[in-house]
Amino acid sequence: MTPDRKDVVLLFTTRIIRLFCYGFLSVVLALYLIQVGLSEKVVGVIFSLTLAGDAGISLWLTTSADRFGRKQTLIAGAVLMIGAGVVFIFTRNPVALAIAAIIGVISPSGNEIGPFLSVEQAALTQLLPGEKRTQTFAWYALAGSLATATGALAGGWLAQGLQQTGYSALNAYRIVLAGYALGGLIMIGLFLSLSKAVEVAAVVKPEQTLFLGLHRSKKVVLSLSGLFAMDAFAGALLVQSLLAYWFHVKYGVDTGVLGSIFFGANILAGFSALFAARIAKRFGLINTMVFTHVPSNILLILVPLMPNLPLAIGMLLARFSISQMDVPTRQSYTMAVVAPDERSAASGVTTIARSVGAALSPSLAGLLMAVPVLFSVPFFLAGGLKLVYDFLLYRSFRALKPPEESKAR
Numbered sequence: 001m002t003p004d005r006k007d008v009v010l011l012f013t014t015r016i017i018r019l020f021c022y023g024f025l026s027v028v029l030a031l032y033l034i035q036v037g038l039s040e041k042v043v044g045v046i047f048s049l050t051l052a053g054d055a056g057i058s059l060w061l062t063t064s065a066d067r068f069g070r071k072q073t074l075i076a077g078a079v080l081m082i083g084a085g086v087v088f089i090f091t092r093n094p095v096a097l098a099i100a101a102i103i104g105v106i107s108p109s110g111n112e113i114g115p116f117l118s119v120e121q122a123a124l125t126q127l128l129p130g131e132k133r134t135q136t137f138a139w140y141a142l143a144g145s146l147a148t149a150t151g152a153l154a155g156g157w158l159a160q161g162l163q164q165t166g167y168s169a170l171n172a173y174r175i176v177l178a179g180y181a182l183g184g185l186i187m188i189g190l191f192l193s194l195s196k197a198v199e200v201a202a203v204v205k206p207e208q209t210l211f212l213g214l215h216r217s218k219k220v221v222l223s224l225s226g227l228f229a230m231d232a233f234a235g236a237l238l239v240q241s242l243l244a245y246w247f248h249v250k251y252g253v254d255t256g257v258l259g260s261i262f263f264g265a266n267i268l269a270g271f272s273a274l275f276a277a278r279i280a281k282r283f284g285l286i287n288t289m290v291f292t293h294v295p296s297n298i299l300l301i302l303v304p305l306m307p308n309l310p311l312a313i314g315m316l317l318a319r320f321s322i323s324q325m326d327v328p329t330r331q332s333y334t335m336a337v338v339a340p341d342e343r344s345a346a347s348g349v350t351t352i353a354r355s356v357g358a359a360l361s362p363s364l365a366g367l368l369m370a371v372p373v374l375f376s377v378p379f380f381l382a383g384g385l386k387l388v389y390d391f392l393l394y395r396s397f398r399a400l401k402p403p404e405e406s407k408a409r
Helices: 003-026 029-035 040-068 070-090 094-103 116-127 130-164 169-192 218-238 240-251 255-283 285-305 309-323 326-336 340-369 377-397 403-408
Strands: none
Touching: 003 070, 003 116, 003 130, 003 169, 029 040, 029 169, 040 070, 040 094, 040 116, 040 340, 070 094, 070 116, 070 169, 116 130, 116 326, 116 340, 130 169, 130 255, 130 326, 130 403, 218 240, 218 326, 218 340, 218 377, 240 255, 240 309, 240 340, 255 285, 255 309, 255 326, 285 309, 285 326, 285 377, 326 340, 340 377
16 A cells, blocks of 8 residues: 555545544433433533634644644644543543633534544645545545544444443443543544655745735635625525424434434435446536536525425435535635645635534524514525625636646636
C-alpha cells in the first residue's frame, strides 16, 4: 500500500471510530448527567457550553493547523476528547464538568465536533487528485453517518444490557463514557501513523498577513462563509426534532412511526451524497450544488401544503433523497478554490460560520410554531431563504471554477 493510500485509509478509519464514539455517547450523556445529580437546567447549560467551547477551540485549532501541523492538530483534538471523557467519568462537580465541556471535545448530539472534520478534509484533498476529491468526500460523509447510527444503537443497548445484568444505571453510563475515551486513545495511535504526506508547506509570502489562517483566499472564504451561514440558518429552522414535532401535532403521528420516517429519510439523505459526485463530474460543483438544492427546497415548501399524511411523508422523503447532494460538493469546492496551506483554515472558518448560523434559528422556529396560524411558516421561511442562498451562490461563484474543471474546459 502506498503512503498516500495508507493515509486515506487511516483518515477514513479515524472518521468511523470518532463518529461511532459520538453516537455511542450521545444516547446516554444527558441520562448520565442527571444520574450524577445535575438538574435538567444545568445539563442544558453544560451542553450549550460544550457547543460554544467547541466553536472556539475548533476555530483556533483549524486556523492554525496548516502552520502548526495537521498531524499534531488531530492528535491534540484526540487528547481533548480523552480528557473530556475522563473528567466526565470522575467528577460530579458542575464547575469541573463545565470546564471540561468548554475545553474538551465531547458531542452531546452525536454530530461531528472538534477540529477533526476540517483538518481531515484538508489532508484528504492533499492526498487525492482533484477528480477523485468529491467522490471521496461523499463516501467520507456516508461512512460518518452510518458510524453515528451504529454507535447510537450500540451505546443504547450496551447501557441497557449492563443494567439488566446488575450494573447500576450510573455505572453502566460510566462504562459508555470509558468507551468514548478509549476511542480517543485509539485515534491517537492512528494519527501517529500518518505520514508527512498529509502536511503542506506554507506558501504565504513574507509581506502577506494572515487573517484566521487565510491569506490569498480570504475574500472567497469569507464570502462563502456568509452564504453558508445563511443556508445553515434556514436549515436549522426545521431541525429533525422540530420536523418530528410538526408531524406529531399536525397528523398525530406517534413516536414509533416518526422514528421510522426519519430513519428512512436519513438513509436516503446519506446515499444521495454518493450520486452528487457523478453529477458534479459532468456538470460541475457549483451547478450540482445549486441545481440539486433548488428542487429540494421547493419540495420542502410543498410538505405543509399536502392534503394528507401519506403525501406529506412522500414529499419529505423525496426532499431528503436529494437534500444532501450539496454537502460533499460544497466541501469539495471549498477545498479546491483555496491555496493548499489555507485548506484547514478555510474548512474551519466555513464550518464555524454554519454552526453560528444554525444556532440562531431554532428559537425563531419555536416562536413561530407556538402561534397556531404560523405553525407551518418555518417550512416556507426555510425553503425561501434557501432558494435565495442558491441564487446568490450561483451568481457569486459560477465563474470561479475548481482546477480540475478549469483544465477540462
